[in-house]
Amino acid sequence: MSTAKDIFKKHQAQTFPLPSCLEVESAKGSYIYDVNGKAYLDFVAGVSSCTLGHSNPIIINAVKNQLDNYTHVMVYGEYIQSPQYKLAALLADNLPESLSCTYFTNSGAEAIEGAMKLAKRTTGRSEIISCKDSYHGSTQGALSIMGNEEHKAKYRPLLPNCNHIIYNDNNSLNNITEQTAAVVIEPIQGATGFITPSNNFLQKVREKCAETGTLLIFDEIQTCYGRLGTLFGFETYDATPDILCIAKGMGGGMPIGAFIASWEMMNLLTFEPKLGHITTFGGHPINCAASLACLQHLLASDIMQKVDEKEQLFRTHLKHPKIKEIRGSGLMLSIEFEDEELAQKVVEQSLENGLILFYFLFTKTAIRITPPLTISEKEIIEGCKVIKGILDA
Numbered sequence: 490m491s492t493a494k495d496i497f498k499k500h501q502a503q504t505f506p507l508p509s510c511l512e513v514e515s516a517k518g519s520y521i522y523d524v525n526g527k528a529y530l531d532f533v534a535g536v537s538s539c540t541l542g543h544s545n546p547i548i549i550n551a552v553k554n555q556l557d558n559y560t561h562v563m564v565y566g567e568y569i570q571s572p573q574y575k576l577a578a579l580l581a582d583n584l585p586e587s588l589s590c591t592y593f594t595n596s597g598a599e600a601i602e603g604a605m606k607l608a609k610r611t612t613g614r615s616e617i618i619s620c621k622d623s624y625h626g627s628t629q630g631a632l633s634i635m636g637n638e639e640h641k642a643k644y645r646p647l648l649p650n651c652n653h654i655i656y657n658d659n660n661s662l663n664n665i666t667e668q669t670a671a672v673v674i675e676p677i678q679g680a681t682g683f684i685t686p687s688n689n690f691l692q693k694v695r696e697k698c699a700e701t702g703t704l705l706i707f708d709e710i711q712t713c714y715g716r717l718g719t720l721f722g723f724e725t726y727d728a729t730p731d732i733l734c735i736a737k738g739m740g741g742g743m744p745i746g747a748f749i750a751s752w753e754m755m756n757l758l759t760f761e762p763k764l765g766h767i768t769t770f771g772g773h774p775i776n777c778a779a780s781l782a783c784l785q786h787l788l789a790s791d792i793m794q795k796v797d798e799k800e801q802l803f804r805t806h807l808k809h810p811k812i813k814e815i816r817g818s819g820l821m822l823s824i825e826f827e828d829e830e831l832a833q834k835v836v837e838q839s840l841e842n843g844l845i846l847f848y849f850l851f852t853k854t855a856i857r858i859t860p861p862l863t864i865s866e867k868e869i870i871e872g873c874k875v876i877k878g879i880l881d882a
């Protein structure tokens with residue numbers, strides 16, 4: 490008889506030759522439980538997605554209430570639906586005036602696609618610049634600006650006129666010119682293992698964009714909704730984008746993304762031609778209700794204020810001779826090891842010991858720590874002990 494694993498491997502499209510195949514039964518708080526009842530402390534949170542932990546009653550109730558009212562009623566942008574406009578308004582209340590208008594999508598990649606189109610439409614230019622080694626999603630537009638040729642080569646031709654700067658390299662900023670429609674950049678570069686900006690790099694990119702009439706797009710798909718201790722990463726680094734892309738953590742575990750700009754810019758998608766950017770399910774009312782509840786709770790609680798303290802706790806409890814460096818900021822941290830083999834061993838053995846860690850796309854010597862923001866101090870210390878125990882052994 491086929492097992493769940495056989496069926497998963499045979500009938501469900503695979504992304505990776507060796508998935509962990511953890512068979513999930515349920516999840517609550519900072520823990521995921523498998524079908525055998527084993528508990529796993531989750532240091533990954535669905536890759537920065539489960540902001541308030543698993544099965545948080547705040548999210549569950551928001552989803553249930555919305556389910557009782559209505560689910561999908563019409564394509565995006567036609568009917569007035571309260572979860573959508575209330576979320577858009579609360580986002581605007583917590584963003585500068587230049588970021589007052591939100592377009593909801595289903596995912597991060599779609600937010601990037603929309604932002605790229607909006608930048609072309611606004612500037613009348615076509616060149617998009619991103620960073621070498623960046624990841625912005627797997628759809629063809631987002632893939633076109635990915636900064637890693639190995640992942641792109643087999644899918645060419647992609648979008649023309651996509652060029653790069655190097656993250657944290659001031660000299661490369663000269664590539665941004667009056668031909669450039671937009672620069673797309675993550676406040677913290679994700680796929681390379683959470684590289685943080687140095688020497689005010691983001692502000693320098695901001696200045697260069699202003700000088701050349703280029704729009705600055707921040708990919709805050711991982712940093713949004715408090716992961717760095719501020720609601721958005723740009724607040725931490727004091728450089729405001731023209732277009733803000735968010736997703737992942739904004740849904741509190743439900744699938745939603747958004748690109749956000751000024752009303753004047755967004756309005757360009759409405760005319761000549763009409764329907765310049767459309768989606769059926771973007772901003773699904775259930776997902777907007779979840780995102781609204783998540784945002785309201787983040788704003789009303791001290792969860793974001795505690796992020797710094799929790800970061801320090803990780804840094805204190807992860808001191809070990811085999812750990813080369815702890816990178817990143819807030820609850821977006823990476824552990825850098827001497828070599829790939831050790832990084833892989835730690836991820837695999839942690840799972841055996843009931844702790845979930847995960848890899849990065851472009852670096853093999855680091856592992857990610859992006860727990861729910863609600864993780865407790867006790868859980869942080871407990872998980873760090875597991876990692877150090879493996880390293881000692």
Ligand SMILES: Cc1ncc(COP(=O)(O)O)c(C=O)c1O
Nearest residue numbers: 596597598624625626679710711
């Ligand atoms: C920085 C960044 N941008 C974009 C994306 C794409 O988001 P999604 O997987 O929701 O399409 C991701 C996903 O990992 C990401 O980390």
